[in-house]
Amino acid sequence: MKIKAGIIGATGYAGGELVRILSRHPEVEIVWYGSRSYIDQNYADVYRNMFEIVDAKCLDDNMEELAERADVIFTATPQGFCASMMSEEILSKTKIVDLSADFRIKDVKTYEKWYGIEHKSPQFIEEAVYGLCEVNREQIKGARLIANPGCYTTCSILTAYPLAKEGMIDMSTLIVDAKSGTSGAGRGAKVPNLYCEVNENIKAYGVASHRHTPEIEEQLGYAAGEEVLINFTPHLVPMNRGILATEYAKLTKKVTPEEVKAVYDKYYAKETFVRVMGDGVCPETKWVEGSNYVDIGFKIDERTGRIIMMGAIDNLVKGAAGQAVQNMNLLFGLDETMGLDLVPMFP
Numbered sequence: 001m002k003i004k005a006g007i008i009g010a011t012g013y014a015g016g017e018l019v020r021i022l023s024r025h026p027e028v029e030i031v032w033y034g035s036r037s038y039i040d041q042n043y044a045d046v047y048r049n050m051f052e053i054v055d056a057k058c059l060d061d062n063m064e065e066l067a068e069r070a071d072v073i074f075t076a077t078p079q080g081f082c083a084s085m086m087s088e089e090i091l092s093k094t095k096i097v098d099l100s101a102d103f104r105i106k107d108v109k110t111y112e113k114w115y116g117i118e119h120k121s122p123q124f125i126e127e128a129v130y131g132l133c134e135v136n137r138e139q140i141k142g143a144r145l146i147a148n149p150g151c152y153t154t155c156s157i158l159t160a161y162p163l164a165k166e167g168m169i170d171m172s173t174l175i176v177d178a179k180s181g182t183s184g185a186g187r188g189a190k191v192p193n194l195y196c197e198v199n200e201n202i203k204a205y206g207v208a209s210h211r212h213t214p215e216i217e218e219q220l221g222y223a224a225g226e227e228v229l230i231n232f233t234p235h236l237v238p239m240n241r242g243i244l245a246t247e248y249a250k251l252t253k254k255v256t257p258e259e260v261k262a263v264y265d266k267y268y269a270k271e272t273f274v275r276v277m278g279d280g281v282c283p284e285t286k287w288v289e290g291s292n293y294v295d296i297g298f299k300i301d302e303r304t305g306r307i308i309m310m311g312a313i314d315n316l317v318k319g320a321a322g323q324a325v326q327n328m329n330l331l332f333g334l335d336e337t338m339g340l341d342l343v344p345m346f347p
């Protein structure tokens, strides 16, 4: 029997990517294409790339009814939706992989401050497992509720994690400078995301205030074993997909490129989805487009005593739907890579 999966928010960019990946997953049957605006319309009329691949109509966002039908529910919905729907009854019937930020941050006051909304089910925050598979694999396996990490955060955390964990960088000096393609902002119509606003343009936004800041700080804080405060500056760039995080930090002692590479390999050599490029290689978003890979490179700047770490992901795959499927595979005891054998497209 296949795993029955329901997707709330299947008509968004992250939900659409889930449909693309899950429609070829050998152990999954999608039983619910949830929407708000397209109820009763053919899913393949919303996304024509799914013509003759998906033959189903969009349903509503009734999680209670879906919990009766699905073994796993993915919520690819705006911030606050999943928390507003969550209940013990739903969690007793099905597993939840939430792609929003509702259960990512352990301190509810921090969530409410950075997201500007009241958390509607704080009682479930503690049990939620932060679904960064390479770091929390064992806890994920036994979970009922997965907080799928954010796109910028996945890239930023994985790029610095080994060096933070090994005390190789001074965390008080960490700066994360990240760039995202426009699909990161979702499919909803917004003036700043219009073609003329984005094309031939690059801009920083959310400076010293972006909501991914506390998520990165919390997770790298666990790795470093200390409270971490960072500067995180996201930028919007004129491409569809992709995130590039360039991260700067002082080294805590003089190290060679070989020693840095050995630290990365200690954590990632066996990880299918993390490709450590090594010294002097600068990953590009094109190298990971359409795939679940994270590509990581680094360079030591001898003059300044800093290391520059670089990570690239596809925001819709490793930054959202791919990681969500990786989490689902772990939840159901499947091979973690199942359905995710996606070769990056180039050019």
Ligand SMILES: NC(=O)C1=CN([C@@H]2O[C@H](COP(=O)(O)OP(=O)(O)OC[C@H]3O[C@@H](n4cnc5c(N)ncnc54)[C@H](OP(=O)(O)O)[C@@H]3O)[C@@H](O)[C@H]2O)C=CC1
Binding pocket: 008, 009, 010, 011, 012, 013, 014, 015, 034, 035, 036, 037, 038, 061, 075, 076, 077, 078, 079, 081, 099, 100, 101, 149, 150, 151, 183, 184, 185, 186, 187, 188, 315, 316, 319, 320
């Ligand atoms: N885009 C990305 O790269 C990433 C996104 N995420 C997260 O995934 C979630 C979805 O993002 P994204 O796909 O970009 O967003 P989109 O705006 O593209 O899609 C949002 C989806 O949610 C549905 N929806 C909108 N409002 C509501 C509501 N009030 N209640 C229920 N459903 C609603 C929409 O339905 P309809 O259109 O049919 O009305 C649509 O299917 C967000 O939490 C986002 O933070 C996480 C990582 C990366």
Ligand SMILES: CC(=O)N[C@@H](CCC(=O)OP(=O)(O)O)C(=O)O
Binding pocket: 099, 100, 101, 149, 150, 151, 152, 180, 181, 182, 183, 184, 185, 186, 212, 234, 236
């Ligand atoms: C380019 C762009 O606008 N990106 C979004 C982040 C992506 C996202 O959807 O947020 P989560 O990963 O937390 O779910 C933003 O900056 O708000």
